[in-house]
């Protein structure tokens with residue numbers, strides 16, 4: 169076993185996989201340590217990638233050289249653009265995946281990657297010297313040195329599984345939790361941890377379902393690949409798409425759940441931590457909306473080689489027999505047999521107010537955190553952060569400028585700015601409504617927005633970048649109405665195409681007026697956005713600040729005036745005062761420099 173790396177990534181979930189691939193592809197000697205190599209990139213909940221706002225993030229990771237879209241193109245069993253009946257600004261690609269294939273292809277990608285080693289073990293301690301990370305200790309006592317460490321431990325830190333009133337330790341069902349790292353994050357890294365929870369649904373045998381009572385939800389007739397770099401012309405010619413199906417809960421289902429709430433681990437009992445508001449358990453839905461007599465249940469296949477189907481919408485912490493009764497009360501599921509029951513899981517997370525917008529911990533240099541450990545939920549949110557954490561760990565080791573994505577250029581930028589500025593009191597997931605510039609940051613133009621960044625970081629090959637540049641020029645030419653350039657062939661543009669370039673221009677022109685207004689707004693905001701606040705600025709010394717303002721700003725320690733303006737409870741008047749202080753400090757520094765020169 170080698171004992172020295174540039175970057176160590178802990179955890180091979182969706183965040184860890186992106187982090188280690190980015191770091192290794194940047195040329196850094198990278199190690200990924202994970203509890204179980206058979207569960208690399210496992211999808212413990214619905215095996216679907218993308219969807220509203222999430223699809224945009226996957227396309228953004230892809231445009232910068234990440235992996236999630238590429239693997240989805242290989243493992244998807246149904247491809248669909250959501251919101252396709254609405255304007256292109258909100259079109260969101262989504263793919264239902266074969267969960268085993270997804271894990272196998274991602275695993276292979278890691279194994280094939282140059283500069284990347286994989287180690288099955290449990291990381292038990294972060295080694296820190298003089299407030300700087302210098303390695304990781306594993307459970308067997310060995311230490312491995314590293315210049316940077318990325319922690320992506322998902323739902324595993326002191327994970328507790330709840331099934332009705334029964335509970336036991338576990339990182340996911342049938343997987344052991346990580347029992348030691350939490351203490352090291354607290355003691356050695358100075359982080360404070362909290363508890364969140366999430367639930368998953370039961371899986372039933374497709375052979376026991378009566379689909380004639382449900383509505384079919386087929387994939388798109390002309391499916392498109394997720395990745396910008398997949399050649400659409402030759403992509404999976406024999407792709408066999410599987411359908412999803414729609415059914416509904418009814419008053420009988422609600423009675424079974426409502427009469428037995430006290431037996432569930434969700435609203436009462438042991439699981440007291442907050443769960444994702446937008447992925448509520450059926451118990452929570454029935455408690456919160458007693459007037460509703462029916463909720464959607466999407467019945468979704470989990471793979472080509474399994475009979476298991478996922479009951480999307482039936483997240484639950486009820487005991488086994490009640491889950492079975494609840495399922496059998498639903499149209500089409502009267503005789504359905506459960507293969508795996510739903511459960512809730514509670515785990516440690518670290519408040520993202522403790523990390524910078526680079527995802528580096530404020531307390532320990534070169535320690536990065538990404539994914540569910542930062543209080544988010546969802547594969548795409550995890551992968552986005554994993555990518556940025558891996559890239560920034562690499563850039564720091566290389567002594568280069570770090571990557572901070574703006575709110576006006578990407579959903580990933582919004583995600584990171586939101587969590588590091590406002591924190592959260594329940595698991596965070598992405599929505600289009602969180603984006604103030606959503607007409608400009610669409611799924612179709614993720615490449616035009618971000619591929620240059622991926623290239624600068626070193627994650628886009630010469631060949632891919634040359635093709636991208638041809639595509640970008642074609643888009644510009646079509647926009648400018650230079651007809652002769654339309655003679656360019658698809659062969660020259662592949663994996664992009666002439667049709668894609670024309671569509672891009674059409675979408676851009678459709679929104680042009682609005683986009684110009686948004687750009688003006690963004691430029692105005694940028695003036696303040698990038699005004700730096702010194703790292704050691706003492707907010708408590710600003711007399712005009714209220715006690716709450718001082719406390720909030722000390723807690724978040726925003727890096728720029730723009731970030732400070734988004735801190736919870738900060739008023740425009742606080743920002744005006746802060747701006748005057750920063751200008752004053754700048755002037756004083758300049759004066760001192762001038763005096764020295766004289």
Ligand SMILES: Cc1cc2nc3c(=O)[nH]c(=O)nc-3n(C[C@H](O)[C@H](O)[C@H](O)COP(=O)(O)OP(=O)(O)OC[C@H]3O[C@@H](n4cnc5c(N)ncnc54)[C@H](O)[C@@H]3O)c2cc1C
Pocket residue numbers: 178179180181182183184201202203204207208209210211212213289290291292320321322323324325339340346349366367368447483511512513538539540541544545546547550551
């Ligand atoms: C029961 C359940 C229900 C869920 N429900 C939803 C939902 O409804 N909606 C939704 O969007 N998302 C849901 N999720 C969350 C989704 O799975 C996560 O958001 C996503 O997988 C997080 O990715 P991650 O990379 O941060 O962590 P994970 O995918 O959890 O991966 C963590 C990795 O870290 C490894 N690891 C942890 N600790 C150590 C250690 N000390 N040493 C070595 N390796 C370690 C683990 O082995 C694992 O490989 C659910 C998850 C679970 C378990």
